[in-house]
Amino acid sequence: MSDILIVAFVGAIAGLGTSLFSLLIAYKSLKTEFEGKFRLELISKQLVACESLWALLSLASRSDGVERVVRYGGEKPVLVTMQAKKLYDGLSELFNSHLGLYYSKSIRKCLFELRDFIQIELLNRGDGDISNAKVAIFDGYVQNLRTAIRKEIGVEDLKVTKQGPVK
Secondary structure, eight states, rough: HHHHHHHHHHHHHHHHHHHHHHHHHHHHHHHHHHHHHHHHHHHHHHHHHHHHHHHHHHOOSSOOOTTSEOOOOOSSOEHHHHHHHHHHHHHHHHHHHHOOOOOOOOHHHHHHHHHHHHHIIIIIIOOOOOOHHHHHHHHHHHHHHHHHHHHTTTTTTTTTEEEEEEO
C-alpha cells in the first residue's frame, strides 16, 4: 500500500510542478505582451508630441512666409516680435500640455535653449532689422531642436529609395 501512496504522491507533485511551470510561462508571456503594448502606446504618444512640436517650428522656418519670426526680402532680415512671441508661447504651452510628458531629455534641453533665446534676445526688441549673427544663432537653436526631434523618432538620416526607407 505504501508503494501506491508514493506513486500517487510523486504523480501529484509532478502534476503540481507542471502546473506551476505552465503558470510561470503564461505569466511571463502576458507580462511581455502587456509591456509591449504599453511601450507601443508610449511610442505613439511620443510621436504625436514630436509631430506637434515639429509643426510649431514652422514659425521659425527660413522659407518665405507671413507668419515667420524672421522675414527675408530686403537687404537685412527683419524680426517680427509678434511671431517670436507666438513661437515662445507655443513652445511653453506645448511643453506644459499633456504632450510635454513625452519629450526626452535631449528634446527638452533644445526646446528650453530655443525658448530662452527667444525670451532674452528677441522678445525684448521691437520689430525691425536683426543682425545676421543673431539670425544664425536663432537658426542654430531651431536646427538643434529639429535634429533632436528627428533622432527621437528615428528619422534623422532617413532616405527613400526604390527598396524603401534606409537608415
